[in-house]
Amino acid sequence: MAAVSLLSTRGLTRRFGGLTAVDGVDLDLSNGEIRALIGPNGAGKTTLVGLICGRIAPSAGTIRFEGRDITALPAHARVGLGIAYTFQITAIYARLPVFDNVALAVQRRGVADLAAETLAALDRVGLADRAGQVAGTLAYGHQRLLEVAMGLALAPKLLILDEPTQGLADTEIETFKRLVREVARTATVLLIEHNMELVMDLADRITVLNFGEVLAEGTPAEIRADWAVQAAYLGA
Amino acid sequence: MTGHRGAILGLHLGVIGVLAALYFVLPAYHVSNLARIMVLSVFAMGYNIAFGYTGLLSLGHALFFASGLYATGTLVQLAGWPAGPGLLAGIAGGALAALAVGLLALRTTGVAFMIVTLMFAQAGYLLILYFGPLTRGDEGYVIDRASRVVAGLDLSDDRTRYFAALALFALALLACLALVRSPTGRVLVAMRENAERSRMLGYDPFRYRLIGLVASGLLAGASGAAYGLMFGYVGATFASIQYSILPLLWVLLGGAGTVLGPFLGTLVMFYLVDLSSSVTTAHLMVVGLALLALVLFARKGLLGSLRERALPWLP
Numbered sequence: 001m002a003a004v005s006l007l008s009t010r011g012l013t014r015r016f017g018g019l020t021a022v023d024g025v026d027l028d029l030s031n032g033e034i035r036a037l038i039g040p041n042g043a044g045k046t047t048l049v050g051l052i053c054g055r056i057a058p059s060a061g062t063i064r065f066e067g068r069d070i071t072a073l074p075a076h077a078r079v080g081l082g083i084a085y086t087f088q089i090t091a092i093y094a095r096l097p098v099f100d101n102v103a104l105a106v107q108r109r110g111v112a113d114l115a116a117e118t119l120a121a122l123d124r125v126g127l128a129d130r131a132g133q134v135a136g137t138l139a140y141g142h143q144r145l146l147e148v149a150m151g152l153a154l155a156p157k158l159l160i161l162d163e164p165t166q167g168l169a170d171t172e173i174e175t176f177k178r179l180v181r182e183v184a185r186t187a188t189v190l191l192i193e194h195n196m197e198l199v200m201d202l203a204d205r206i207t208v209l210n211f212g213e214v215l216a217e218g219t220p221a222e223i224r225a226d227w228a229v230q231a232a233y234l235g236a
Numbered sequence: 237m238t239g240h241r242g243a244i245l246g247l248h249l250g251v252i253g254v255l256a257a258l259y260f261v262l263p264a265y266h267v268s269n270l271a272r273i274m275v276l277s278v279f280a281m282g283y284n285i286a287f288g289y290t291g292l293l294s295l296g297h298a299l300f301f302a303s304g305l306y307a308t309g310t311l312v313q314l315a316g317w318p319a320g321p322g323l324l325a326g327i328a329g330g331a332l333a334a335l336a337v338g339l340l341a342l343r344t345t346g347v348a349f350m351i352v353t354l355m356f357a358q359a360g361y362l363l364i365l366y367f368g369p370l371t372r373g374d375e376g377y378v379i380d381r382a383s384r385v386v387a388g389l390d391l392s393d394d395r396t397r398y399f400a401a402l403a404l405f406a407l408a409l410l411a412c413l414a415l416v417r418s419p420t421g422r423v424l425v426a427m428r429e430n431a432e433r434s435r436m437l438g439y440d441p442f443r444y445r446l447i448g449l450v451a452s453g454l455l456a457g458a459s460g461a462a463y464g465l466m467f468g469y470v471g472a473t474f475a476s477i478q479y480s481i482l483p484l485l486w487v488l489l490g491g492a493g494t495v496l497g498p499f500l501g502t503l504v505m506f507y508l509v510d511l512s513s514s515v516t517t518a519h520l521m522v523v524g525l526a527l528l529a530l531v532l533f534a535r536k537g538l539l540g541s542l543r544e545r546a547l548p549w550l551p
Contacts, residue, residue, distance in 0.1 A: 053436065079438030091433045093426060104426050107419045108438045114419070150437065 005064075006031045006188050007052065007158060012061035014047055014212075021047040023212035024061070029158065034180065034189045036199040039209035045192045046088060048209065049160050052190070053085040054078045065158070079108070082157030086150070086164060088192070090143045094136030098127060101135050101146055105153035121153040125179065141172045148176070152183060159183060160190045165198060177202060200224065240549035248413055251496060252406045259398050271398045273499075273506050274405040275463050280490070280498030281408050282330075282455025283483035288492035289416055290448030291428025293346075295480050296337065296353030299360040300453040302475035303333035304460030306364065306371070309470035313379045314370070319386045323461050330457010331450050333360075338449040342442055345431075354480065361475040376471025384465050391466045404462050405499070408455055413495050415451065416551055424448045425493075456483075485523075489530060491537030495551050500538055 007029040014022040021044045029035055037045050050056035052063060054075030062071045070078055079085075093101050103118045111117045122128040125145040130138065135146060144164060151159055161180075165173050173195070180189055180202060193199050199206060200220045208215040208223065216226050255274065259267055279301055286292040307329030312322035341352040365373045384391045391397050415421045423444050426434040431441045464470050473479070482505075483498075490501025505523065512522035534541040543550040 055432075055436070074440070076435050076438050076440045079436065085436050087433070087436070091430060091436075093429045093433065095429060096425065100422060100425075103419075104422060104434070104439075105437050107422070154437065 005029070006066060008064050009052070010062050010064075012048070012051055012063065013059045014044075014051055014056060015059045020212050022051060022058075025209075025212070025214055027207060027214070029188055029190060032184060032188055033204040034184050034191065034202055036203035036206045037190060037192045037209060038194075038196075038199060038206060039215070043209040044212040045209055046162060047212075049085065049162060049190065049192060053083050053160055055085070079154060079156075082155075083160070084151040084154040084156035084158070085160045086147050086162060088162035088166070090140075090147050092135045092143055092146050092150070094134075096135055097131065098122065098133050098135050098138065098146060099131040102149050102153050105150045109153075109155055118153070121149055124152060124182075125149040126175065141168050144168055145172075145176075148179065152179075156187055158188045158190060160192075162192045163194065164191070165193065165195055173198060243549065244413070244551055248409060248495065251499070252402070252409065255402055255405070256399075259395070259402075264394065267394065267398055269506065269510070271394075271401040271466065273503050274401040275459055275466060276506075277486070277499040277502040278404055278408040278462070279456050279459035280483045280486040280502050281412050281495075282452045282459065284452075284487045284492060284494075284498045285412065285415070285424070285455065286449050286452035287484065288487055288494070288497070289421065289428060290424045290445055290452075292445060292449060292452075293350050293484075294353040294449075294452075295350045295477075295484075296341075296355075296357030296360075297452070297456055297483050298475050298477065298479035299337065299353075299357040300330045300333050300456035301460040301463075301479055301483075302360060302364070302472075303453075304330040304457030304462075305464045305470055305474050306460075307457070308461040309377070309379060309464045310370075312383050312465070313377060313470070319384055319391070319465055323386060323465060326461020326464070327454060327458045330460060331454035333457070334450045334453020335446070337453075338446045342445050342449065354477070357475070357477070357480050361472060361477075364472045364475050371470075371472065374472045376469060376473070379464060379468045379470065381468070384468060386465065392468060397466050401462070401466060404458065408458070409495065409499070412455075413551060416495060420444075420447065428493075485527065488537055489526070491539030491541070491543070494537070494539040494543060497537055497539040504538070 005028050009025055009027045012022055012025040025048060039045055047056060051058050054073060058071065062069060065081055065083065099118060102121050103114055106118045106121055107114055119128050119131060122131055125148060127142060127145060127149065138146060148164055165176055168176065183189060203220055205218065206220055206223045207217045216223060258270060283297050286294055304326040308322045308326030311317040311325050312319055337353060337356045341349055341356065344352055364371045381392045389396050389400060391400055423439050427441055427444050435441055486501035486505055487498050489505055490499065491497030508523055508526055509519050512519040536544060539550065
């Protein structure tokens with residue numbers, strides 16, 4: 001186990017009626033790592049990060065962030081502590097300008113020069129020249145980047161990215177990879193991703209989820225070697 | 237973006253300037269109408285903060301208007317307060333009513349919110365009728381001329397009333413402009429556009445909706461309090477469902493989510509009724525046709541459509 005644990009869950013469980021979507025998950029994230037969360041469709045990945053960021057209430061278990069029990073804390077308060085979540089299905093404010101989308105995240109931090117900080121945040125994802133454009137008119141790839149920019153602009157300690165590269169072109173994935181590496185210098189990244197090449201390349205550690213349980217956890221090399229994962233996920 | 241600042245400020249100050257000049261040009265009948273329109277458009281501006289910016293479709297704003305009207309009327313006419321403190325109490329009354337309703341009604345959203353606010357407003361209306369010996373119910377009561385003097389200004393005098401109405405209107409308009417261009421205003425709009433996304437940016441939807449509703453109730457209360465002092469009449473009609481629907485229509489007509497829309501909507505609707513009443517007794521049919529035309533040709537209201545087609549910078 002890592003020396004400095006940013007986030008740790010113990011026995012985290014969520015049941016939907018008869019279905020146990022997340023089943024007794026113990027997850028530890030250490031400061032500054034890039035952790036990938038993989039698993040087949042329906043493994044409970046999105047539910048697990050939903051529990052961590054507070055969008056979904058757990059049926060059992062605890063969540064600690066920087067040593068503090070946040071299990072009962074509402075989602076908006078967790079954002080205040082430094083947990084940011086970017087949506088799997090792009091959830092930008094389509095009818096507002098690109099600038100306002102990111103300014104909403106930047107002003108949450110209470111900065112002195114909102115305009116300058118917002119443009120700087122847009123510049124990180126290469127969208128500064130589109131600040132005045134209505135967000136809904138951006139190309140799909142740019143909308144994904146805007147979504148990530150909104151998460152980044154919160155200056156989080158933990159950034160949760162839910163399938164961020166879904167539908168992105170190869171060149172855009174390269175830009176995205178560089179971005180995540182840069183983010184990881186100041187924050188911890190929890191990444192749900194189906195693109196295995198990207199996961200193997202980017203992640204420090206990988207957690208494999210299946211039927212709501214942790215099936216395996218380790219470095220990319222260890223996971224690649226793990227036969228159980230291959231059976232469940234890699235389609236062996 | 238922050239461009240067009242000069243144009244935006246110029247436009248709004250220009251409207252206030254034109255309204256001041258109109259006093260010297262218009263005949264007395266229209267001067268009196270315009271004073272009434274300016275005061276009522278403060279009510280519409282308040283409704284617009286809740287509906288147009290925060291996305292809260294309330295059917296109970298008559299309660300907030302009536303809270304202002306009755307707080308001021310009761311204290312000034314029945315308890316003998318001076319008009320100045322009475323006016324302030326009316327403004328506070330509107331905000332407090334919105335706070336109380338909001339704390340309960342904002343646990344719901346959408347259609348349920350409409351019904352709960354409607355229910356609260358009806359309860360308020362019935363309460364006024366129930367305390368008939370005090371409120372004189374539907375019949376209402378008149379506030380004496382002598383009691384309608386605020387800081388030495390006699391609000392029953394036409395000229396004083398016009399400029400007092402203009403002052404209130406200007407203050408409300410510039411306050412709305414400042415609010416919607418502020419970071420708080422941006423969050424209110426974010427709640428309207430996507431509350432769940434806003435929650436994941438760290439904003440508590442309940443809290444910001446409550447802020448929007450209280451600001452809205454404050455303006456509605458200010459409008460009601462000023463209306464009572466300026467026109468000297470307090471009656472239960474102002475608490476009826478009609479006065480919850482009217483601001484919605486004014487805002488829809490002028491353009492929800494535009495700063496000048498509520499005023500324009502109130503102005504057009506007022507004169508639509510006024511002019512058609514002189515031709516036919518079926519003036520509500522004319523209003524209905526105007527609303528049909530609005531739905532068919534300019535769904536975002538007059539200024540909303542203008543913003544969409546020609547002036548994207550319009551706040």
